[in-house]
Every structure is written in structure tokens, then in C-alpha cells.
Amino acid sequence: MQTLLKNGLVYQADELTKEDILIEAGKIKAIGKNLAALVPSADVIDVSGKLVTAGLVDVHVHYRDPGLTYKETITTGSAAAARGGYTTVCAMPNVKPVPDTPDKLSNMVLRNKKEGRVNIEQYSSITKELKSEELVDFVAMKKAGAFAFSNDGCGVQTAGTMYLAMQQAAKLKMAIVAHVEDNSLLFGGVMNAGKKADEFGLPGILGVSESSQIARDLLLAQKTGVHYHICHVSTKESVELVRLAKQHGINVTCEVSPHHLLLADADITENDGKFKMNPPLRSKQDQKALIEGLLDGTIDMIATDHAPHSVDEKTGDMLKAAFGITGSETAFALLYTKYVKSGVFKLEQLLKWMSVAPAKLFAIKGKGTLIPGNFADIAVFDLENQVEIKEEDFLSKGTNTPFIGEKVFGMTTLTFVSGVKVYQKEG
Structure with missing residues (x-):
């Protein structure tokens, strides 16, 4: 045929x-x-x-399967990816149970192949149950099919734990993919700290909760030589830290999510749970820094952080709603409309950030490019x-x-x- x-x-x-x-x-x-x-x-x-392009590649999605399938399943999540033009996605491990043993992970890998409509790579957690200080068996998890290691949804709070994890990943030539967030600096925040949070009377999330952990991890990455990838950068300080790290030859890559490029906290029109995400929508200055970071090569790729929730979980104000926004089905069209048609990005640049770069930097062979034989x-x-x-x-x-x-x-x-x-x- x-x-x-x-x-x-x-x-x-x-x-x-x-x-x-x-x-x-x-x-x-x-x-x-x-x-x-x-x-x-x-x-x-x-x-x-x-x-007509190579299928898009998304290194950051949440499929909630197993354990949270009222939010999403492998089948529905991958169908959404296909509708958005994605043909390869990488699923985060914050499900129930967490894939922190070879048996749990291998089962997820098999189900991804059986039930997914697109290619699904599977992350292993870095630590047991995501939040503990006990590392998973990195060698065994790689053998079981781990794509990379991440505790997405939770920042690794202890520098020593992250250092040891980086050492293990570096030996295996695998990436540590970090959700960067210092819990001691959150203070119960639900949106970006600033004028808009004050206007709504809501506790704010400080940008330094992100950038301070990036600063820590970059020094650890320099020491260990690991491929250190930062999820969903959102502040101008984070962008500047990555820029400086790359100048010093640290093996760091990072992603930005579509919603942080498309919106800032000033665009939030009401105290509505649909605007609640982590990291939160930041300031216009941060948004500008993210755009500049893409254009000058500091930020390597765009990843959706597709995070589906039920209607009940997102109904109401930001104090009560869950963190998260869906993105698979709308990412390309929204970014093309806002930034390519306005001349800020070239179409070729957008496609590079959404297909070529993630496949290349994560060594996903045969993906992200149209070449005879692929x-x-x-x-x-x-x-x-x-x-x-x-x-x-x-x-x-x-x-x-x-x-x-x-x-x-x-x-x-x-x-x-x-x-x-x-x-x-x-x-």
C-alpha cells in the first residue's frame, strides 16, 4: 500500500x-x-x-494513567496529541502508582505501545513516590524502558539527592528533567506574586522559587556533566541563568510552555481556576524574556505540559482549583496565529522548536524530521x-x-x- x-x-x-x-x-x-x-x-x-511537516514532538505531557483516569487516559491523551499534530510525546510519571520500580515502569511502557495512538516515551521518577529522598534503581529503570528521569510536579528539595541522581543519570548517558520549585518559597501561592495577585487578594508564587533551584541545579550539573533539562521555564531570571550556564559550557537544555508565551498575569481577567497553572502565568517582563530566550537560542524547545483535569477540579476560584492547563490540541495553532502571522517568529523557527530540536536534543531517533527512510x-x-x-x-x-x-x-x-x-x- x-x-x-x-x-x-x-x-x-x-x-x-x-x-x-x-x-x-x-x-x-x-x-x-x-x-x-x-x-x-x-x-x-x-x-x-x-x-506538511514531521510530526511534532512533545517532551512533556501528563496522561494520568494509571490511577487518575477520570482526568485522562493513554488513549484519550494520545488522541488529543494526534489532533494537535504530535506523533511523539513523553509522559511524565506523576500517576498512581508512580513508576518507581522496573515492573511498574515496564507495564506502563507496554500499555503505552498497546493503547497509544502516537509514539509514547515514558519517564521514570527520580525518587520513590516522587517526594521521598530515596533514589530509584537507575540502571534497572533504564533496562525497563525509561526515556529519562523526572519528578515532574515536585521539585527535588534536597541538593544531595539531586547530585546523586545526576551522577547516576550521567553514567547512563540519560537526562535529568527537572521541575524546579523550592517548596520553602511557595508560601501557599496560587498565582504569580504581583499586582494582579494583590488585586484578587490571592497569595502569590515568587519567581525566585523557580530560579533559586535552577541556580543550585546548574552548579550540580556542571559538577556531574549530566544532561540537565529544565521544564517549563517561566521567569526572566531563569532565562538569564540558563543563558549564563550555556556560556560556561554546562550541558543544559530547557523548554517553555505555550501558555507562558501566549499569556501573562496581566491578562488574567478574573479569579478563575482556568488561569491556575504551575508555574503560574508570570509578568509581561517575564513573557518578553521567554520570547527573547527562544529567539537567541537560550530556550531550546516548546513543550506543552499538557495537564488535563476534570471540570469539577477546575471550577471556581484559584484558591480551590487544581494547577494545570491542557495544551496538546491547540499549541501549534495558537503559537502560529499569535507569533508567526504577526512576524515575531518565522514558521521554520516554530517548527524547529516543536519538532526538530526536542527530537535531536533527546536523541529520539528517526523523529522530528522528514527524511526518506524514516x-x-x-x-x-x-x-x-x-x-x-x-x-x-x-x-x-x-x-x-x-x-x-x-x-x-x-x-x-x-x-x-x-x-x-x-x-x-x-x-
């Missing part, structure tokens, strides 16, 4: 050109012009006027037609996002994983 994607605007080798893509036996057979004449028996899909993990986006983000269209169980009602360009029309169509837009 051969499938031909004809006349698309194809992104490859950091360029956009009008090409055809031939899919055969689950892989990219050829990329070129006028391929239809060479394969008259192929199933032809005309993607004229559409953007598996046919492909996304097709409609850049011309504007659509409204509607709650009823979500494939995720979680609709906890303030972007419902936004009108965007760049929604996904088709997604293939290993040449199999896993999403097609209706209508």
Missing part, C-alpha cells in the same frame, strides 16, 4: 518547499516533485495549500482557514484552558504515525 501526499508545503532541512511525499510500508519512501507519475497506483491525498510520522496543518477553538471538539478528557473561543489558523487536518492515519479533521 502506497500513499502519496501531493503538492504540500513541506518543511525539511529548515526549508519550506512545494513537494510530494510518498509513504510506503510505514516509512517515507521519497520526497520530491511530481511523484504521482511514478506511482500511479498510490492512494493520492491532495494537500495543496497545506503545511518512519512516516507526518502532520498536515491548515494555515489558511480560521477556526474557533471549541470545547466540544476536544479529544482530551480535559478542556481546562482559557483559550476556548479563540479563533486560530493552523489547526491539524491529518496526522500519520508510521504511515497509519491516526487523525483526520472532520468536514
Whole structure:
């Protein structure tokens, strides 16, 4: 069976050109012009006027499975990823039970393959139950299929624990992926500390709760040589610390989440749980620093931190609501609409941050680029037609996002994983 994607605007080798893509036996057979004449028996899909790119790669999602499946499942989360143009995602370990033993992790790896609609890599926790000081068996977890090590949702509070974890990961040539948060500096905060928090009468989250732990960890990473990756950077101080660390040759990478690029705390219109996320929406100055950090290479990639919750958990004010925002289905379209169409980012840059860079920096082989011989993990986006983000269209169980009602360009029309169509837009 051969499938031909004809006349698309194809992104490859950091360029956009009008090409055809031939899919055969689950892989990219050829990329070129006028391929239809060479394969008259192929199933032809005309993607004229559409953007065709390697499937997006997201190194930070939460699928709540096992134990919290009322929020999300492997099936619903991966369906949401496919709808957003993602073909490879990396699932965090803050589920119940935490994958902190080889048996628990290997079971999750098997279920990800069986129930996922896209490629799902699985994180191991760094410590037992995420919050303890007892390290997991790093060697055994790697053998069981761990993608990398993270305690996402909880900062590692003790420097000695993080140092020992980095030593173990470095020996295995694996990454420590850090949720950076000093609990002693939180003071019960629910949104960014500042004028908006004062206006709502809410306790604020200090930016230094993030940046102080980054400063600690960067010195530990320098000492151990580990690949240290920072989740969802959100403050200007964090960006500056990473910039300085890279200048000193520390092996650090970092990500920014779409919502921190799209919104600041000044944009919060009411004390509503849909605006509650961790890290919180920061100041306009922080938002500006994040954009600059992407453009100058300090920030390496964009990752959604897709964090679905039930309606009840996100209903009400920020004191009571859960932290978290969904992102898989809307990330590309929102960023394309706000930043590419306005000329702040080039389309090629956005695609690099959302596909090429995460695959390359985490050594996810054969992903993030369109090359003959690679598996046919492909996304097709409609850049011309504007659509409204509607709650009823979500494939995720979680609709906890303030972007419902936004009108965007760049929604996904088709997604293939290993040449199999896993999403097609209706209508």
C-alpha cells in the first residue's frame, strides 16, 4: 500500500518547499516533485495549500494513567496529541502508582505501545513516590524502558539527592528533567506574586522559587556533566541563568510552555481556576524574556505540559482549583496565529522548536524530521482557514484552558504515525 501526499508545503532541512511525499510500508519512501507519475497506483491525498511537516514532538505531557483516569487516559491523551499534530510525546510519571520500580515502569511502557495512538516515551521518577529522598534503581529503570528521569510536579528539595541522581543519570548517558520549585518559597501561592495577585487578594508564587533551584541545579550539573533539562521555564531570571550556564559550557537544555508565551498575569481577567497553572502565568517582563530566550537560542524547545483535569477540579476560584492547563490540541495553532502571522517568529523557527530540536536534543531517533527512510510520522496543518477553538471538539478528557473561543489558523487536518492515519479533521 502506497500513499502519496501531493503538492504540500513541506518543511525539511529548515526549508519550506512545494513537494510530494510518498509513504510506503510505514516509512517515507521519497520526497520530491511530481511523484504521482511514478506511482500511479498510490492512494493520492491532495494537500495543496497545506503545511506538511514531521510530526511534532512533545517532551512533556501528563496522561494520568494509571490511577487518575477520570482526568485522562493513554488513549484519550494520545488522541488529543494526534489532533494537535504530535506523533511523539513523553509522559511524565506523576500517576498512581508512580513508576518507581522496573515492573511498574515496564507495564506502563507496554500499555503505552498497546493503547497509544502516537509514539509514547515514558519517564521514570527520580525518587520513590516522587517526594521521598530515596533514589530509584537507575540502571534497572533504564533496562525497563525509561526515556529519562523526572519528578515532574515536585521539585527535588534536597541538593544531595539531586547530585546523586545526576551522577547516576550521567553514567547512563540519560537526562535529568527537572521541575524546579523550592517548596520553602511557595508560601501557599496560587498565582504569580504581583499586582494582579494583590488585586484578587490571592497569595502569590515568587519567581525566585523557580530560579533559586535552577541556580543550585546548574552548579550540580556542571559538577556531574549530566544532561540537565529544565521544564517549563517561566521567569526572566531563569532565562538569564540558563543563558549564563550555556556560556560556561554546562550541558543544559530547557523548554517553555505555550501558555507562558501566549499569556501573562496581566491578562488574567478574573479569579478563575482556568488561569491556575504551575508555574503560574508570570509578568509581561517575564513573557518578553521567554520570547527573547527562544529567539537567541537560550530556550531550546516548546513543550506543552499538557495537564488535563476534570471540570469539577477546575471550577471556581484559584484558591480551590487544581494547577494545570491542557495544551496538546491547540499549541501549534495558537503559537502560529499569535507569533508567526504577526512576524515575531518565522514558521521554520516554530517548527524547529516543536519538532526538530526536542527530537535531536533527546536523541529520539528517526523523529522530528522528514527524511526518506524514516518512519512516516507526518502532520498536515491548515494555515489558511480560521477556526474557533471549541470545547466540544476536544479529544482530551480535559478542556481546562482559557483559550476556548479563540479563533486560530493552523489547526491539524491529518496526522500519520508510521504511515497509519491516526487523525483526520472532520468536514
